Amino acid sequence: xxxKVLTVDDSASIRQMVTFTLKSAGYEVVEAxxxxxxxxxxxxxxxxxxxxxxxxxxxxxxxxIRALRKLPAYGTTxxxxxxxxxxxxxxxxxxxxxxxxxxxxxxDPQKLLDVVKRLVG
Amino acid sequence: xxxxxxxRRFVACGLCLxxxxxxxxxxxxxxxxxxxALPLAASMLFVLHFLYLAKxxxxxxxxxxxxxKNEAAPAxxxxxxxxxxxxxxxxxxxxxxxxxxxxxxLTLVNSFSGLSQEAAAQLQLAESLAKxxxxxxSHAMSFSTFVNEIASxxxxxxxxxxxxxxxxxxxxxQMESIGQEMQGVILLLDEIHSITNQTNMLALxxxxxxxxxxxxxxxxxxxxxxxxxxxxxxxxxxxxxxxxINRVNGSVxxxxxxxxxxxxxxxxxxLQARQRLDDTSSRIRVMDDMMxxxxxxxxxxxxxxxxxxxxxxxxxxxxxxxxxxxxxxxxRLYGIEEMMELTSNxxxxxxxxxxxxxARLAELQISLSNNPVAQGQMQSGSIDLF
Numbered sequence: 001x002x003x004k005v006l007t008v009d010d011s012a013s014i015r016q017m018v019t020f021t022l023k024s025a026g027y028e029v030v031e032a033x034x035x036x037x038x039x040x041x042x043x044x045x046x047x048x049x050x051x052x053x054x055x056x057x058x059x060x061x062x063x064x065i066r067a068l069r070k071l072p073a074y075g076t077t078x079x080x081x082x083x084x085x086x087x088x089x090x091x092x093x094x095x096x097x098x099x100x101x102x103x104x105x106x107x108d109p110q111k112l113l114d115v116v117k118r119l120v121g
Numbered sequence: 122x123x124x125x126x127x128x129r130r131f132v133a134c135g136l137c138l139x140x141x142x143x144x145x146x147x148x149x150x151x152x153x154x155x156x157x158a159l160p161l162a163a164s165m166l167f168v169l170h171f172l173y174l175a176k177x178x179x180x181x182x183x184x185x186x187x188x189x190k191n192e193a194a195p196a197x198x199x200x201x202x203x204x205x206x207x208x209x210x211x212x213x214x215x216x217x218x219x220x221x222x223x224x225x226x227l228t229l230v231n232s233f234s235g236l237s238q239e240a241a242a243q244l245q246l247a248e249s250l251a252k253x254x255x256x257x258x259s260h261a262m263s264f265s266t267f268v269n270e271i272a273s274x275x276x277x278x279x280x281x282x283x284x285x286x287x288x289x290x291x292x293x294x295q296m297e298s299i300g301q302e303m304q305g306v307i308l309l310l311d312e313i314h315s316i317t318n319q320t321n322m323l324a325l326x327x328x329x330x331x332x333x334x335x336x337x338x339x340x341x342x343x344x345x346x347x348x349x350x351x352x353x354x355x356x357x358x359x360x361x362x363x364x365x366i367n368r369v370n371g372s373v374x375x376x377x378x379x380x381x382x383x384x385x386x387x388x389x390x391x392l393q394a395r396q397r398l399d400d401t402s403s404r405i406r407v408m409d410d411m412m413x414x415x416x417x418x419x420x421x422x423x424x425x426x427x428x429x430x431x432x433x434x435x436x437x438x439x440x441x442x443x444x445x446x447x448x449x450x451x452x453r454l455y456g457i458e459e460m461m462e463l464t465s466n467x468x469x470x471x472x473x474x475x476x477x478x479x480a481r482l483a484e485l486q487i488s489l490s491n492n493p494v495a496q497g498q499m500q501s502g503s504i505d506l507f
Contacts, residue, residue, distance in 0.1 A: 011441040013226040017434045020234040024241075055445065055493050084442055084494045086502065095507045104502025106438035109431040115504060 002028045003120045004045065008038030008064065009053040009082070014105070018051060018082070021109040022116060035059025039067050046073060048120045051103075054083035054090070062097045069098040078119040082107060132204060135457040139450055201465070208458050215451050219444050226440035229433070237430040244416075244423045251412050268398075268405050275398050282391045289384035296377040303370045310363045317356040324349035436499050445493045456485040 005027050007018040012033075019029040030045065032038035034056045042050065050068065054061035061081055068074040078100040083090075086104045094102050101115065327345035331338035463481060467474045496502070 009441075011223075011444065013223060013230055013440050014438065016227060016230045016234075017438065020230065020237075021434065024237070084445055084496065084502075086495050091505060099507060101504065101506040103504050104496075105441060106435045106496075106499055106502055108501035109434050111501060111504060115506070118506075 002026055003048040004028045004030065005049045005051065005116065005120075006030050006032060006038060006041055006045075006047040007051045007082075008032045008035065008056070008061070009051075010034055010056040011053070014053065014082075017107075017109070018112070021112055025113050025117075027116070035061065035064035035067075038064055042068055042074060043071065047077065049116060050074070050077065050079045051082050052079065054081060054085045054094075062093055065094070065097040065099050080115065080119075082112075132457060132461060135453065135460075139453055139457075142450060201461070204461065205458070208454050211454060212451060215447050215454075219447055222440045222443060226437050229437055233430045233433045233437075237427055240423045240426050244419055247416050247419055251409075251416055268402050272398050272402050275395055279391045279395050282388065286384040286388050289380050293377050293380050293384075296373050296380070299373050300370055300377075303366050303373070306366055307363060310359050310366070313359045314356060317352045317359065320352040320355070321349055324352060435501060439499055442494045442496060449489075449492055449494070453489055456489055459485070 005022050007015055007022075007029060008031075009015045009018070010033055015031045015033075019031060022029045030041055030047070032041045035052070036058045038050070038052060039059065052061040052064050059067070061083060065079050065081070068077070068079060079098065080101045080103055081094050081099045082103045082105060084105045091102045100119065103112065103115065324345045327348070328342055331342035331345055334341065460478075460482070463474075463478050467478075
């Protein structure tokens with residue numbers, strides 16, 4: 001049974017790259033285009049890991065993480081922020097919101113894969 | 122709509138800032154965007170140039186506004202319309218740039234993904250071919266396995282043949298032994314023949330002695346005759362046995378020759394087949410080694426290709442970063458446009474204008490100060506696990 005990953009990003013190319021990287025390694029990947037869509041997908045299914053961008057129309061990444069952490073099913077699920085934001089202030093906000101990690105774009109596919117494997121196997 | 126000198130300075134500085142930002146961020150954008158960004162930057166610089174060249178009318182405008190005598194310079198409304206038009210066009214062009222880059226990058230990512238997957242599939246196919254896993258028969262085996270199986274079977278066959286040859290040689294020895302035994306029998310027959318001759322001679326002498334004895338020796342003469350008769354029959358049987366033994370001896374020698382020939386032929390054929398199979402096995406082992414080496418090189422090549430695709434995937438994320446940068450530039454344009462509108466309404470909002478303008482300016486400065494993209498290069502971003 002492959003592990004299921006949800007990737008939330010308003011950039012179609014980033015979603016495509018994340019999907020390609022993780023699917024090549026055997027993960028099942030579901031995409032959402034913004035925070036609201038991501039929250040809806042997360043509630044409709046059970047994911048082993050969630051990757052989210054920060055700057056998105058509607059609900060941003062930090063608010064998505066806060067909303068997810070309120071759900072019992074995602075209390076301990078690894079949630080990674082994948083964003084161009086790289087300031088320490090934003091990282092602190094992410095950590096406080098409940099993010100498991102902070103990955104700054106551009107991501108290296110192999111490094112992303114290493115992190116995902118480390119978190120969900 | 123008339124612009125005062127500070128308004129023009131504000132607009133000019135904003136356009137200058139955007140132009141410099143567009144030019145400096147060029148290396149991040151790639152050739153396509155750079156080609157569109159340059160005219161955009163050039164048009165902004167042209168507006169900047171226009172504003173500063175219009176310094177003389179600006180003084181007149183300001184004085185006119187202050188005094189209320191010269192309320193509208195002839196060129197000022199055209200200038201403002203031009204700026205509005207340029208900003209509007211810039212927004213459209215920025216939107217087109219984003220669409221173009223996104224389309225191109227999506228296609229490129231698809232291409233690289235397909236390339237990587239195709240290479241991996243080819244490697245898998247090559248490995249399957251090498252292992253002999255390709256075929257409609259689930260029990261299909263590789264050529265090298267097939268040859269090894271044949272070599273093993275041939276080895277068993279050779280062992281059996283060698284054993285048969287050894288038994289045949291033993292049989293030949295047994296045949297020779299039988300021949301020697303036959304010679305012994307013939308010698309015994311010679312002895313019997315000699316005894317028969319002596320018996321015959323003895324019977325003859327007995328007959329002579331019986332004849333001398335006259336009537337008294339008649340009975341003895343009959344016995345001597347019977348003895349001679351028995352001796353003759355014995356000699357006759359002995360000759361028949363000798364003839365039979367000679368024929369048997371000839372057959373044994375013939376059989377011995379055939380067995381010898383059979384044993385040597387089997388060994389020769391088997392040893393030659395074994396040699397040919399050994400040679401074929403050696404050549405196949407060489408081919409296997411070459412195939413393994415080729416697959417190793419292919420695997421290495423696919424690994425390199427995967428690395429290159431990884432680099433491409435990382436580099437293609439420039440689209441997301443540039444898109445956010447362009448969106449930020451767009452926000453700056455919106456800010457400039459809003460400030461222009463606010464400034465142009467200064468006369469209608471006397472007393473409240475400064476308060477509203479200051480508040481909005483502070484909001485815009487905070488909003489625009491947070492650039493979402495701090496990276497200046499396309500190196501892999503940092504990873505922090507909390």
